[in-house]
Amino acid sequence: MAGEPILQVQDLVKHFPLTLGVLYKRQIGSIQAVDGVSFDLHQGETLGVVGESGCGKSTLAKLIMALERPTSGNVLFKGEDIAKLRGKALKAMRRNIQIILQDPYTSLNPRMTVGDIVGEPYEIHPEVAPRGDRRRRVQELLEVVGLSPDHINRYPHQFSGGQRQRIGIARGLALRPDIIVCDEPVSALDVSIQAQVINLLESLQNEFNLSYVVIAHDLSVVRHIADRVAVMYLGKIVELGTDREIYDSPTHPYTQALLSAVPVPNPEGREARERIILEGDVPSPADPPSGCRFRTRCWKAEAICAEEEPPLKPRQGSDHPSACHFAEVKDVVHSGESG
Amino acid sequence: MTEGRSLTGGPTGPPTAAGEAPTPLGDAAGGEIRTLWSDAWYDLRHKPLFWISSLLVVVLITMAAMPTLFTDINPEHAVLANSLEPPGGSAWFGYDLQGRDVYARTIYGARTSILVGVLAMLVTTTVGLTVGIMAGYLGGWPDGVMSRIGDMFLGLPYVLGGIVILSSVAGVRSNPSEAAIMAAVILVLAVLAWPVTARVARSSVLSVRAADYVVAARALGAGPRRLILRHILPNTVAPVIVIATLNVGAFIGAEATLSFLGIGLRSPVISWGVAIADHQDYVRNALHPMLFPALFLCVTVLAFVMLGEAIREALDPKLR
Ligand SMILES: Nc1ncnc2c1ncn2[C@@H]1O[C@H](COP(=O)(O)OP(=O)(O)OP(=O)(O)O)[C@@H](O)[C@H]1O
Ligand SMILES: [Mg+2]
Numbered sequence: 001m002a003g004e005p006i007l008q009v010q011d012l013v014k015h016f017p018l019t020l021g022v023l024y025k026r027q028i029g030s031i032q033a034v035d036g037v038s039f040d041l042h043q044g045e046t047l048g049v050v051g052e053s054g055c056g057k058s059t060l061a062k063l064i065m066a067l068e069r070p071t072s073g074n075v076l077f078k079g080e081d082i083a084k085l086r087g088k089a090l091k092a093m094r095r096n097i098q099i100i101l102q103d104p105y106t107s108l109n110p111r112m113t114v115g116d117i118v119g120e121p122y123e124i125h126p127e128v129a130p131r132g133d134r135r136r137r138v139q140e141l142l143e144v145v146g147l148s149p150d151h152i153n154r155y156p157h158q159f160s161g162g163q164r165q166r167i168g169i170a171r172g173l174a175l176r177p178d179i180i181v182c183d184e185p186v187s188a189l190d191v192s193i194q195a196q197v198i199n200l201l202e203s204l205q206n207e208f209n210l211s212y213v214v215i216a217h218d219l220s221v222v223r224h225i226a227d228r229v230a231v232m233y234l235g236k237i238v239e240l241g242t243d244r245e246i247y248d249s250p251t252h253p254y255t256q257a258l259l260s261a262v263p264v265p266n267p268e269g270r271e272a273r274e275r276i277i278l279e280g281d282v283p284s285p286a287d288p289p290s291g292c293r294f295r296t297r298c299w300k301a302e303a304i305c306a307e308e309e310p311p312l313k314p315r316q317g318s319d320h321p322s323a324c325h326f327a328e329v330k331d332v333v334h335s336g337e338s339g
Numbered sequence: 340m341t342e343g344r345s346l347t348g349g350p351t352g353p354p355t356a357a358g359e360a361p362t363p364l365g366d367a368a369g370g371e372i373r374t375l376w377s378d379a380w381y382d383l384r385h386k387p388l389f390w391i392s393s394l395l396v397v398v399l400i401t402m403a404a405m406p407t408l409f410t411d412i413n414p415e416h417a418v419l420a421n422s423l424e425p426p427g428g429s430a431w432f433g434y435d436l437q438g439r440d441v442y443a444r445t446i447y448g449a450r451t452s453i454l455v456g457v458l459a460m461l462v463t464t465t466v467g468l469t470v471g472i473m474a475g476y477l478g479g480w481p482d483g484v485m486s487r488i489g490d491m492f493l494g495l496p497y498v499l500g501g502i503v504i505l506s507s508v509a510g511v512r513s514n515p516s517e518a519a520i521m522a523a524v525i526l527v528l529a530v531l532a533w534p535v536t537a538r539v540a541r542s543s544v545l546s547v548r549a550a551d552y553v554v555a556a557r558a559l560g561a562g563p564r565r566l567i568l569r570h571i572l573p574n575t576v577a578p579v580i581v582i583a584t585l586n587v588g589a590f591i592g593a594e595a596t597l598s599f600l601g602i603g604l605r606s607p608v609i610s611w612g613v614a615i616a617d618h619q620d621y622v623r624n625a626l627h628p629m630l631f632p633a634l635f636l637c638v639t640v641l642a643f644v645m646l647g648e649a650i651r652e653a654l655d656p657k658l659r
Contacts (some may be wrong), residue, residue, distance in 0.1 A: 003447065034588070037616075045588075057394050065558050067554060067557055067558060068651050090560075091560040091562075092560075094558065094559060094560040095560070098558065099554075099555065099558045099560070101551045101554065101555060102551075106550055106551040107551035107552055107554075107555055108550065109550075109552040109554055109556075109569075109570055109573075109574070110574070110656060110657065111375045111573045111574055111577070111654075111656060112374075112375065113373055113375070114372065114570075115373070116374060116375075120559060120561075120569075121559050124559050124565065125559075151371045153378075153597070154658075155656035157656060157657050169450055171555065171559075175559070285601065
């Protein structure tokens with residue numbers, strides 16, 4: 001990917017205060033939801049963000065959308081810091097970055113018609129489309145996402161989950177943004193429908209030259225669509241690479257564990273493949289382990305892991321960055337196939 | 340004209356109007372994008388329940404505003420010789436204990452009952468909605484304080500609360516003016532009922548505020564004005580409108596109960612509750628002075644409850 005990145009996330013941190021008390025609130029600690037995340041996103045590229053529940057993926061999405069203010073760090077859109085914008089400038093900036101939410105059942109106002117929902121972006125930014133043109137544009141958008149333009153006067157409850165997610169996508173497209181953040185866009189949908197929605201996202205990317213940040217909690221969803229993948233654990237990126245690098249030569253034990261759980265199409269491979277099962281639960285983000293945050297569940301952990309935090313940098317024997325003192329290439333997906 | 344129309348609209352073809360009428364869930368090809376309110380109105384217009392209840396409400400309100408349209412008999416005019424005379428040719432509903440016309444008194448009674456019900460509803464809804472939205476929107480300690488105050492009033496049984504407040508505001512033995520008692524009764528009903536409205540408003544503000552569609556609207560750049568008017572209010576006000584109409588019915592019933600207990604309105608005020616209260620000792624001699632006001636009371640309560648129900652269904656797209 002050449003040229004200036006369209007989005008730069010630099011050392012982004014979000015700590016939520018942990019408070020106690022009903023009337024008078026005391027701060028007794030903080031939840032380190034996102035803790036020093038950095039990555040670049042280029043025009044037309046898709047970055048997958050993968051991690052278990054509670055590792056800070058949605059918080060990261062909200063920070064990119066300027067729906068939460070970062071504790072520290074920057075989010076630069078074409079070089080301009082979104083986190084510092086206020087008022088009119090922030091509103092104008094919102095035209096460039098849109099979000100598609102996880103749950104299609106709560107992300108559409110039940111008391112608005114589809115026309116109202118998909119047309120709302122034009123009401124908020126009237127300069128984008130003249131009043132008389134809106135209905136036609138809304139119908140066009142519905143067609144683009146594979147819905148009948150005649151459904152404009154229906155209510156969300158009259159649609160299936162997959163159709164609702166398409167409505168959400170149409171709303172996200174309305175302002176012709178450069179970047180769309182998809183927060184688990186298919187995890188609430190039936191498996192049979194997931195592929196359809198992913199394919200739709202892909203074809204829209206080609207049509208409108210979109211850049212995506214696609215969040216998911218398992219690698220198989222991201223596999224089809226992502227050019228690069230960031231693996232998150234407890235608020236930090238532990239490994240970052242192209243989809244080839246992550247799938248074929250992962251170096252971080254956490255990535256390897258996630259990959260070993262991804263179903264493979266080849267039945268022989270499935271038999272021979274070693275399955276890494278992680279022990280224990282994800283530690284609380286309010287009180288993360290010292291040093292490497294993954295060490296409490298890692299089979300490679302040694303004394304140094306508790307003392308020294310491993311930086312995210314390229315490791316010996318691989319080109320992409322990984323945050324592990326003992327990073328080592330291990331092909332977990334194909335291990336059983338070719339020996 | 341009439342002939343021509345009946346010929347063309349005969350059994351050979353469907354009436355032409357049917358084709359032009361927009362279908363409620365239809366996917367109309369032309370026109371504007373429809374909204375919740377236009378759809379709700381469309382839905383209401385096609386509901387017999389709505390027409391029956393609003394017709395009743397309109398008649399009752401006309402009765403309250405202009406009783407002389409319905410009767411020219413003076414409700415105060417008493418002829419003791421007619422005491423407890425049953426319904427007959429000269430008086431449709433008969434005469435009460437003092438020999439006054441029950442029909443006239445029932446018509447005139449509508450004014451007090453409906454005035455108390457509607458005013459108490461207005462006060463309750465205004466206070467409840469304001470407090471509820473503020474508590475839900477602000478959160479934190481203002482929410483804590485307002486919710487606890489509401490709980491205090493909710494914990495008070497309303498008859499007990501009524502006795503305490505009414506006997507202190509308008510002493511049972513003193514002789515306050517009609518307006519003073521009415522104001523006191525409205526106050527009691529509103530004071531005891533606002534926390535319910537506030538609770539409903541608060542909880543719907545809370546759930547709506549955290550809803551993903553509000554997040555999506557914020558991500559689009561919607562300001563607080565749009566968030567409140569387009570997203571939070573419609574999803575909050577709909578349940579509150581419903582409670583408000585249901586409250587009118589409940590308040591009219593409650594006003595009658597307080598009168599019946601001797602702590603609400605009392606003679607010489609003319610109201611359905613007072614009529615029932617005044618005749619409770621004579622039920623065995625004659626039922627009619629109590630029966631007719633009670634009947635009107637039931638119909639009125641029912642009319643408002645039905646109206647509330649129809650509005651509730653119209654404002655919830657899932658129930659259409
Ligand atoms: N507004 C908030 N206030 C306090 N804590 C929060 C808030 N939002 C998120 N958190 C905490 O931050 C952590 C990360 O949450 P986040 O929603 O980003 O996780 P996630 O990776 O999206 O998980 P999931 O896969 O379940 O959606 C969690 O421990 C969560 O409890
Ligand atoms: Mg999430």
